[in-house]
Amino acid sequence: MKILIIEDEKNLSDSIVEYLVEEGHICEAVYTYDKAVEKIELYEYNCIVVDINLPDGNGLDIITRVKKSTKSPGIIIISARNSLENRIEGLDIGADNYLTKPFHLAELNAHLKSIHRRINFSGNEQLIVNEIKILHNEHMVFVHNKEVKLTKKEFELLMFFISNKNKVITKSGLAEHLWGDYMDMADTFDFIYTHIKNLRGKLLKEGCSDYIRTVYGVGYKFDLSSFTNS
Amino acid sequence: MKLLTKTTLNYLSVTLFVFLFGIIAFYYQLRHQVNQNIKIELEKRKSSIINQLLSAHSSVVTPPNQNEKVIISLLKEVPSPQLSFYDTLFYDYTAKKYVPFRQLGFVASFNHTDYYIQIFKSLEETDNLIVRIFLIMAVLVILIIITLLITVRQTSLRAWKVFYDTIKKINSYDINSHHDFSLSPSDVKEFDDLNRVLIAMTDRIKKDYSNMKEYTENASHEIQTPLAIINSKMELLLQSQNLDEKQFKAVADAYEASNRLSKLNKTLLLLAKIENRQFPESKSISPQTLINAQLETLEDLIVSKKIKVVRKYEEGVVLYMNPYLAEILFSNLVKNAIRHNLTEGELSIQISSGLIRISNSGTELKIDQKSLFERFNKQSSSPESVGLGLAIVQKICDVYDFNVSYLYEHNMHKFSIDYRNSR
Numbered sequence: 001m002k003i004l005i006i007e008d009e010k011n012l013s014d015s016i017v018e019y020l021v022e023e024g025h026i027c028e029a030v031y032t033y034d035k036a037v038e039k040i041e042l043y044e045y046n047c048i049v050v051d052i053n054l055p056d057g058n059g060l061d062i063i064t065r066v067k068k069s070t071k072s073p074g075i076i077i078i079s080a081r082n083s084l085e086n087r088i089e090g091l092d093i094g095a096d097n098y099l100t101k102p103f104h105l106a107e108l109n110a111h112l113k114s115i116h117r118r119i120n121f122s123g124n125e126q127l128i129v130n131e132i133k134i135l136h137n138e139h140m141v142f143v144h145n146k147e148v149k150l151t152k153k154e155f156e157l158l159m160f161f162i163s164n165k166n167k168v169i170t171k172s173g174l175a176e177h178l179w180g181d182y183m184d185m186a187d188t189f190d191f192i193y194t195h196i197k198n199l200r201g202k203l204l205k206e207g208c209s210d211y212i213r214t215v216y217g218v219g220y221k222f223d224l225s226s227f228t229n230s
Numbered sequence: 231m232k233l234l235t236k237t238t239l240n241y242l243s244v245t246l247f248v249f250l251f252g253i254i255a256f257y258y259q260l261r262h263q264v265n266q267n268i269k270i271e272l273e274k275r276k277s278s279i280i281n282q283l284l285s286a287h288s289s290v291v292t293p294p295n296q297n298e299k300v301i302i303s304l305l306k307e308v309p310s311p312q313l314s315f316y317d318t319l320f321y322d323y324t325a326k327k328y329v330p331f332r333q334l335g336f337v338a339s340f341n342h343t344d345y346y347i348q349i350f351k352s353l354e355e356t357d358n359l360i361v362r363i364f365l366i367m368a369v370l371v372i373l374i375i376i377t378l379l380i381t382v383r384q385t386s387l388r389a390w391k392v393f394y395d396t397i398k399k400i401n402s403y404d405i406n407s408h409h410d411f412s413l414s415p416s417d418v419k420e421f422d423d424l425n426r427v428l429i430a431m432t433d434r435i436k437k438d439y440s441n442m443k444e445y446t447e448n449a450s451h452e453i454q455t456p457l458a459i460i461n462s463k464m465e466l467l468l469q470s471q472n473l474d475e476k477q478f479k480a481v482a483d484a485y486e487a488s489n490r491l492s493k494l495n496k497t498l499l500l501l502a503k504i505e506n507r508q509f510p511e512s513k514s515i516s517p518q519t520l521i522n523a524q525l526e527t528l529e530d531l532i533v534s535k536k537i538k539v540v541r542k543y544e545e546g547v548v549l550y551m552n553p554y555l556a557e558i559l560f561s562n563l564v565k566n567a568i569r570h571n572l573t574e575g576e577l578s579i580q581i582s583s584g585l586i587r588i589s590n591s592g593t594e595l596k597i598d599q600k601s602l603f604e605r606f607n608k609q610s611s612s613p614e615s616v617g618l619g620l621a622i623v624q625k626i627c628d629v630y631d632f633n634v635s636y637l638y639e640h641n642m643h644k645f646s647i648d649y650r651n652s653r
Contacts, residue, residue: 012459015462216482
């Protein structure tokens with residue numbers, strides 16, 4: 001995917017670019033409102049990641065501008081302001097997602113993947129990872145063509161893993177993806193452990209390779225690198 | 231005792247005392263004066279009668295009027311003549327009643343014979359006069375006391391009203407309140423001064439407070455961006471293949487710590503926003519739907535902990551609050567009840583009009599129950615827990631005047647939300 005990143009904080013922008021480039025996206029970063037407008041007029045992007053507070057303008061205006069044009073890229077807002085009004089306003093004018101800083105890069109990546117699926121397959125795609133086949137819209141998962149019954153959270157967990165395959169995913173990143181912002185982390189860590197144990201158990205039972213690796217003290221990794229056909 | 235009651239009572243007792251003694255003294259003084267007058271009059275008549283006796287040979291003269299009655303008798307015929315003044319009663323045939331008289335008995339010699347002479351003066355009129363004067367005086371005094379009392383009370387009441395109003399307003403003063411703090415004007419200078427000083431004081435406090443709050447909020451917001459940078463750099467670093475185990479561990483620890491900081495910061499911002507009432511729009515919320523949704527999301531955990539869920543729902547219970555806050559409120563309580571539950575424990579949810587209770591099995595807490603809802607109070611020393619979950623619950627309940635309470639009973643932790651007094 002071709003992605004435009006509009007974020008005035010260069011350090012943060014660099015991190016995002018680095019993470020996304022590794023995922024195989026083409027990224028362009030701009031740091032000002034004017035530059036962003038210029039880029040949007042000139043080029044086509046599949047997705048735009050935009051910060052609301054820019055030194056010379058408001059990110060929301062950029063979204064309005066994009067929505068008025070004939071182009072329809074996916075839009076993700078990143079903002080330090082976690083106000084409900086901002087969030088609602090952002091989503092109202094056509095943004096796909098709203099992330100509050102600080103956010104996990106894995107989370108941003110998962111949202112981009114889901115936008116990618118929406119644009120390219122209208123959500124009706126088969127996602128195939130080695131022996132795992134996922135029908136995203138139907139929320140169905142097959143291992144060696146045999147269906148695995150997953151709960152909603154387990155499905156979300158698997159999708160998050162696959163979106164960020166071969167990456168170390170932190171426990172807090174997982175927790176926020178599954179449960180949202182405002183939860184005591186001590187709760188979520190117990191919960192995540194339970195979910196992962198159940199998910200792994202269900203996958204292994206159908207003869208799936210054990211892709212989920214525990215990374216000591218940090219989190220987990222959906223590791224395809226040590227298996228063939230990845 | 232209220233100042234007004236005190237002054238009124240003092241005033242009343244003093245005036246009553248003074249007037250009571252005044253009236254008694256007045257009565258005796260009046261009585262004395264009248265007696266004196268009668269005495270003088272009788273003396274006058276005595277000398278005139280003696281003169282008449284000396285000049286005329288009259289015997290007993292009995293005019294119809296008792297006042298002018300003179301009884302003259304021979305001294306030796308009177309067994310014990312009463313000389314000088316004394317009081318007596320005569321039957322008045324016209325008025326058909328006994329009437330008090332003052333009588334003067336004296337002895338006068340005429341032609342070498344001693345006569346005992348009695349003359350009389352009716353006391354009835356003077357008595358009546360005294361009683362009437364006394365009554366009028368008494369009524370007047372009582373009237374004066376009552377009118378004074380009423381006037382003083384009314385004036386004071388009106389004057390003090392402002393003061394009581396001020397006290398009431400200060401008592402319910404909430405620095406977090408978003409209403410303007412104003413005090414009623416008074417025509418009493420002291421109270422006006424007091425109000426002015428109080429308003430100046432609260433304004434100053436409020437300004438300082440909001441400055442400080444603004445500062446912390448701004449700081450929290452400004453911290454978000456650097457934190458975002460730190461976190462993203464760490465996340466990238468964690469993906470690096472070139473780290474040895476020790477370095478990886480160090481990065482991982484630092485990453486977790488900065489994550490905790492972000493979480494803490496986000497939660498504190500949320501708390502500040504709840505305190506600032508930045509979630510104004512309210513809707514009718516069904517607690518059943520919200521709690522059921524929470525239970526559904528957490529179903530995997532309930533199953534894995536083998537928790538028995540007991541639902542006692544009353545039909546048609548509706549809360550009026552912000553949907554987002556309602557979700558946070560119930561999700562915090564339900565998650566809390568699952569996390570602190572025992573394996574094969576019970577999770578009981580009771581929803582009735584006026585009360586929502588979420589209970590879970592568990593062992594007794596070691597910390598003080600009262601401090602349970604305070605910030606950063608946690609029982610476990612678990613480093614991941616920020617100890618703000620219940621503080622958020624408390625804050626949300628404060629916004630809507632819900633009364634949230636904790637009780638440990640029959641091996642169950644019970645969190646109750648009483649919303650009967652809610653707005």
